[in-house]
Amino acid sequence: MNGDIENFDEVTTKGGDLYKKFSPVRCPYFGGDVYFNASGLEHLKFKRPRYARSRRDQYMRFKVLFLVPEVLCLSHTVQGVWETKHFERVRIHSRTDIILKHVTYYEFIAVIRRVRIKIVIKQIEDGQRFFLEHYPFWGSQ
Structure with a gap:
């Protein structure tokens, strides 16, 4: 792993360039789109905020990022x-406030191309569903 770092x-x-190119993905489970925004x-x-992930953690996440849209497209x-x-x-009247909101997290787990991956989608109240994070698990033996 050290050589890969x-x-x-x-x-x-x-990975960052790839993420910026992601367009909304239609997920069969929701019957609607999942968006990839800046918070993801x-x-x-x-x-x-202000606490970076370790280099190894970032590396693993970016290495399998390309699988995220594919998993979401196939998830029923x-x-x-x-x-x-x-x-x-929340941005209200030209200022940012912090407000208590109802939040729903959806978890999808898949094994694709011998990689196990868990994807978390976040929805704030009845707003858009967007990609929040994914957890890669290296190869199945």
Whole structure:
């Protein structure tokens, strides 16, 4: 793994460029689109604001990023749903407020091309569903 980290900058740059090219993906489970916004890309690089993920963690996430749209296009079932209330940043009247909102997280797990991957989709109240993060698990033996 250490030898692979040497091309870390290349993998993260290519992964970031790929993420920016993603268009909304139609997911059969929702019967609608899943969007790829800036918060999903930020979550690939950071655990929370101002706390970056380790280089190894970022590398693993960017390395299998190309599988995310494919998994979402093929997903007819969800493996987990979690509903909660969470403080979300909301832009209101030219200022940003933090407001308690109803949030739903959807979890999809798939094994594709010998890689196990878990994808989390987030929906704030009745708004758009967007990609939040994915957890790669290396190869099935």
